[in-house]
Amino acid sequence: MMKARKILVLGMALTLLTAGLAWGAAEPIKVGTVLRLSIGAEHGTPSRRGVEMAVAEVNKAGGINGRQVELIVEDEKDSPAAAVNAVQKLINVDKVVAIVGPMTSGDMMAAGKIANDAKVVDISPTATTPQLSGYGAYLYRGCSRIDKQAQVLTDYVVKNWKPKTVAIFFSNEPYGKGCAGLFTKFFEKNGIKVVATESFMRGSRDFKAQLTKIMATNPDFLFIPGYTPETAPAAAQARQLGMKQKILGVYGDMDPVYIQLAGPGAEGHVIGGEYDENYDTPKNKAFKKNYEELVKKNNDPYNIMFAALHYDAASVLLEGMKKEGPTAEGIKKYLDNVKDFDGVTGKLSFDKDHDVVRAGTSGVYILEVKGGKYVKVD
Numbered sequence: 368m369m370k371a372r373k374i375l376v377l378g379m380a381l382t383l384l385t386a387g388l389a390w391g392a393a394e395p396i397k398v399g400t401v402l403r404l405s406i407g408a409e410h411g412t413p414s415r416r417g418v419e420m421a422v423a424e425v426n427k428a429g430g431i432n433g434r435q436v437e438l439i440v441e442d443e444k445d446s447p448a449a450a451v452n453a454v455q456k457l458i459n460v461d462k463v464v465a466i467v468g469p470m471t472s473g474d475m476m477a478a479g480k481i482a483n484d485a486k487v488v489d490i491s492p493t494a495t496t497p498q499l500s501g502y503g504a505y506l507y508r509g510c511s512r513i514d515k516q517a518q519v520l521t522d523y524v525v526k527n528w529k530p531k532t533v534a535i536f537f538s539n540e541p542y543g544k545g546c547a548g549l550f551t552k553f554f555e556k557n558g559i560k561v562v563a564t565e566s567f568m569r570g571s572r573d574f575k576a577q578l579t580k581i582m583a584t585n586p587d588f589l590f591i592p593g594y595t596p597e598t599a600p601a602a603a604q605a606r607q608l609g610m611k612q613k614i615l616g617v618y619g620d621m622d623p624v625y626i627q628l629a630g631p632g633a634e635g636h637v638i639g640g641e642y643d644e645n646y647d648t649p650k651n652k653a654f655k656k657n658y659e660e661l662v663k664k665n666n667d668p669y670n671i672m673f674a675a676l677h678y679d680a681a682s683v684l685l686e687g688m689k690k691e692g693p694t695a696e697g698i699k700k701y702l703d704n705v706k707d708f709d710g711v712t713g714k715l716s717f718d719k720d721h722d723v724v725r726a727g728t729s730g731v732y733i734l735e736v737k738g739g740k741y742v743k744v745d
Contacts, residue, residue, distance in 0.1 A: 395437035396430075396693045398422065398684070399457035400677075401450055401468035401478065404442040409595065409622060411470065413670035414492070415440060416661050417677030418467050420654070421685060431688045443469040447477035454478040458485045464693050465489070465684045467677060472496035473541055479506045488698045490684060492676035495618065496545070500720035505695065507702055507721040509680040511730040513549060513618075516639045519731040520615065521553040523637070523745055528613060530587035534563040536577060536601060538593025538619075546592035546617050554590075562586050567597055574601045578608055588612045594619040599628030606632040613637065621672045626739055636736040642672040642712050643732055643743050651711040654678060679710035 400418045403411030422438045430436060439461050441453035450469045457463045458481070466482055466489040469475045475494035482489035483503030490506075491499070495513035499506065524530065533554055537547035543566075551561055562584040565577035578601070581589070589605060589612050591598045602614050616625075616638040626633040644655060654675065662669050686708065687701030702721075707714035713725035723730070733745035 393434060395435045396688065397437050397439060397461055397463045398681070399439045399441065399454075399461060399463040399466040400681070401441045401443045401453045401457070401466065401470075401474070402677075403445060403470050404440070406445040407470070407594070409624060409668045410493075410670060410673050411442075412667050413662075413674040414468075414470060414677040416658060416665075416667065417492075417674035417679075418681040420657060420661070420674075421678050421681035424682075425685045425689075431685070431693050434693070436685065439463060443471070443474045443478075445471060445474070447473050450474035450478040451481055454481045454489070458482065458487050463487065464688070464695060465698055467492065467680050467684065470494065471542070472499065472545075475499060476502070479503060482506065486695050488684065488687075488695050488702070490680045490702075492680040493618075493673065500722050505699060507717055507723075509676055509683075509715075509723050510641055511639075512722065513546065515729070516618065516731050517546075517550050517553045519729050520617075520637070520639045520733070521550065521557055521559075523733045524588070524615060525557045525559070528588060530559055532560050532562045532584070532586045534565075534581040534584055534586035534589050535561055536565050536567065536574075536581060536589060536591045538597055539566040539568050540593075542619060543593040547590075550590060550592070559587075567593070567601065569594070569597065571597055572600055574604050575608065578605050578610070582608060582610055586612060588615060590615045592617045592619070595622045595625045595628065599625045599633070602629045602636065603632040621734075621741075622668075622670050623741075624668065626736060626741075633736045633739070637744075638734050638741075639731045640672055640734045640741070640743075641730060641732065642675040644671060645743070646711065646713070648709070648711075650709055654711045675711045679712050679715060682710065683708050683715060 402414050422436050426435050443450040469478050470493045472494045475491040479489050483505045488505050490509055492509035497512050499508050535547050537543040563581045598620055614636050620638050621640050658674050687698040691697035691701045706716050707726050716724045718724050732743050734741040735744045
């Protein structure tokens, strides 16, 4: 009787051990993402949906070698310190194998160093600073550099508007100031004289004093770099004052909310973007349909470009796990060698500095508000 009981206990122990090993083999693969979810949520929420969509597609198809992918989401809070803390948590506590984000350049430069030192692959879909190029062996960029955007936009303006002067009205924070300084160099290089420079603070809503000063210089066009909550009302107030000049914006304006806030002042607004809604591939058509359904279901802010950039960044990481295994070295090997990955923003590869390359394009599209919609014009 005693012998039989021992055999039974031993059998149960072996069963539990086998089940435990099986469970261990099926543990989820953890992926992290660091996004603008409090400050800048109008961009961060769509970005989150893009990453979630990529993960959901992989899981629905059976995961990575039978293992599901678990997504862990953190808020960068538009703070390098918060972004560093988020990445440290993802690496040291959650044990993620790869990270998408942070979104802003300053946050990515600070947090990316932590990921690189830990040899965890980290790709930012929206950090535009040239400093990120070649910054770390495990760091990648999924968008165009700001200097590339400046070159493409300036070339378009010179060719189509033929201006001689410009007034710059910039957001007085790192992104706006950086754009103002960089674009000034491109303007001057092309013979466009800067006749006025004014600034505004995040959270400002009355821009008439600065615009009145600008108006006195009678520039051929206005350049207003910053983020939608300020740049859109600035454009509206320029029109209210009687300014009829063309307005050039940047990445931070890629938001249908800009058109709502600026009203009639949005018409003719020109920016650089990195997603063409009419990109004619089955993958992009499915992505667009699924994203629009998610927006409606969750009552989200709508920004398909940010969703698309994050969807592609997450998708290429996940494809690397499928092809080379869910390890940092496997993912890195895939990203370093991938050619023309089928993304919704184009056919993707990475150059020697780990900057994204989109086959057959500059990577930057010129978009103009026409009839209340952003339309690709070049």
